[in-house]
Amino acid sequence: MADATFEAGPNIxxxxxxxxxxxxxxxxxxxxxxxxxxxxxxxxxxxxxxxMRADTFTLDxxxxxxxxxxxxxxxxxxxxxxxxxxNRASVDSTNNFPTASGLASSxxxxxxxxxxxxxxAGLDLSPRALSSLARQGSGSASRSIFGGFVExxxxxxxxxxxxxxxxxxxxxxxxxxxxxVAVVRDAPxxxxxxxxxxxxxxxxxxxxxxxxxxxxxxxxxxxxAIRDRDPESLFDATIEECDSFRGVCETxxxxxxxxxxxxxRLLEAVRAANREAGRTIAAYTHDAGAHVHVFTTxxxxxxxxxxxxxxxxxxxxxxxxxxxxxxxxxGGASTRHRARDGAPV
Ligand code: PMV
Numbered sequence: 001m002a003d004a005t006f007e008a009g010p011n012i013x014x015x016x017x018x019x020x021x022x023x024x025x026x027x028x029x030x031x032x033x034x035x036x037x038x039x040x041x042x043x044x045x046x047x048x049x050x051x052m053r054a055d056t057f058t059l060d061x062x063x064x065x066x067x068x069x070x071x072x073x074x075x076x077x078x079x080x081x082x083x084x085x086x087n088r089a090s091v092d093s094t095n096n097f098p099t100a101s102g103l104a105s106s107x108x109x110x111x112x113x114x115x116x117x118x119x120x121a122g123l124d125l126s127p128r129a130l131s132s133l134a135r136q137g138s139g140s141a142s143r144s145i146f147g148g149f150v151e152x153x154x155x156x157x158x159x160x161x162x163x164x165x166x167x168x169x170x171x172x173x174x175x176x177x178x179x180x181v182a183v184v185r186d187a188p189x190x191x192x193x194x195x196x197x198x199x200x201x202x203x204x205x206x207x208x209x210x211x212x213x214x215x216x217x218x219x220x221x222x223x224x225a226i227r228d229r230d231p232e233s234l235f236d237a238t239i240e241e242c243d244s245f246r247g248v249c250e251t252x253x254x255x256x257x258x259x260x261x262x263x264x265r266l267l268e269a270v271r272a273a274n275r276e277a278g279r280t281i282a283a284y285t286h287d288a289g290a291h292v293h294v295f296t297t298x299x300x301x302x303x304x305x306x307x308x309x310x311x312x313x314x315x316x317x318x319x320x321x322x323x324x325x326x327x328x329x330x331g332g333a334s335t336r337h338r339a340r341d342g343a344p345v
Contacts, residue, residue, distance in 0.1 A: 002122070003047035005329040006115030008144045010108040011036045012179065012293050014238050014285060015219050016245045017139050017152065019202040019212070023195060026139045027163050029202070030215045031154045033222055034143045036171070037179065038323025042108035044093040046076075046116040052088035059093050075110065075137045076117055082133075083121035091117070097318075103183070103291060110137030111144035115326045130326065131164040139195070147171040147325035149226050151219075171322040174229050178301065178321050180294040180308065184262045185315040187290035194288045197249075197256050204253040211244050218244075231297050235283035238295060239270075242285040249288070258288050262313030266292040273307045 011034035019029040055073045057064040064072075072091055080086065091113065097103050114134040118125050125133065127145060135142035135152075142164060143150040148171040155162030192200075202208055218237050225233035249256040259267075263286065270284045282296040282304050296304045308317070 002120055003045055004116045004119035005043065005045040006112045006119070006326055007041050007043045007329055008108045008111035008115065008141075008326045009037050009039075009041045009147075009323045010103055010105065011140060011143045011150065012285065013140065013143075013287065014222055014234075015215060015241055016287075018198045018245055018248065019208065020139070020195070020199065021154075022158070022160070023199055025160045026135050026195075027160045028139060028152070028154045029212055031219055032140075032143070032152045033168070033219055034140070034150050034152075035179065035322050036144055036147050036150060036325055037181075037320040038171070039318060039320050040095075040097045040103060040108065042093055042095050042105065042112045043329060044091060044109070044112040044116045046089050046091050046113070046120040048085060048087040048089045048120055050087050052090065055088050055091065057091045057093070060095060071137070072113065075113060078133065078136060079117040079121050079123070082118070083123050085121050089117065089120070103181070106138040107140040107144045110134045110141035111326050113137060114141070114145070115328065119328065128164050128166075132160070135160075135163065135165075145326045148173060148322045150325075151223070167325070168223065169226055171324055174226065174322070176229070176297040176299070177231070178296060178298060178319060180296065180304065181318040181320055182263075182266050182292045182294065182308070182311075182314045183316045183318065184260055184266075184290045184292065185313050186262075187260060192256075197252070197288060200254075201248050201252045201256065205248040205251045207244075207248050207251055211248050214244065215241075232280045235274075235280040235295060238283035238285050239280070242283075246286075256288070258286065258290060260290045260313070262311065263290045263292050265311045265313070266294070266308070269307045269311050270294055270304075273304055277303065 013034040015033040017028045017032040021029050057069045057072045111134045114130050131142045131145045143152050146167040149169040150165050152165040221237045267284050270282050274280050281300040285293050
């Protein structure tokens, strides 16, 4: 039986996916934009085996049961349906960062699983098809198929065929840009899944409609800023977007409060650095969790590092930059997977 091993990195959304027009198909209300990160990665091996009676899932060497196994199994069902393959599979994943720490392991996890499972099943999917497949495991995973700067186009179709991610700019487009990831100590483990939490926001937050109206303009501004490598415009829009996202979360009933006092101190430290500089030299953003990403440029690093070092409660800092998308791993060495049409995945 053939097996396949793939790696993918998490991504951090600068424009957030928060709210679905069809939660079952994972079809979003708005397009989103992210940066795929280097340094962090999930590596997954899938092997279909006609002698197995049930799927198995091992994560960082531990056998996983319950809901995470069910989610993996449901995902494999989609692959089996596409490949006309009835066999059960073993899925073996490792993260080089703490799982469920709020560092977006579901994005890297389902992206790597999409690559490994489809290849092990004998499919040869295009990058777009892989992105649609990954989307159905976790929305944000659709973006981790690609490296660098990525847009997930919301699409309009009821069947979701036009909802997939596209690469905007490659990982080496803007070498000066860095993401200082603050892994916050005592971050609570996620209470409700993002997919459920976001639909509560859609249903109850009074500001959600306004947010939806603003997002397309912000997305356009960000794409221009990234194209022009204009840090000030990108950082202004990133902060605005993060505040909008947090605003609708906190006005959800019951409220979704993702930040800890340490996270809030980090946000304040970025604001203080910008005030001191007299212009926007850095941006903060966070997902549905307590960790904070601080985007800045290399020339501003000394100033930022000094400010951030004064914030208590950070377990560790990871300096990340835009990284590669999904790649296959053969004999331990990773190579960019090339799709049937020759385009890099
Ligand atoms: O795709 P999910 O279900 O992991 O939800 C992603 C939600 C956010 O991380 C908050 C935003 C995003 O676009 O990644």
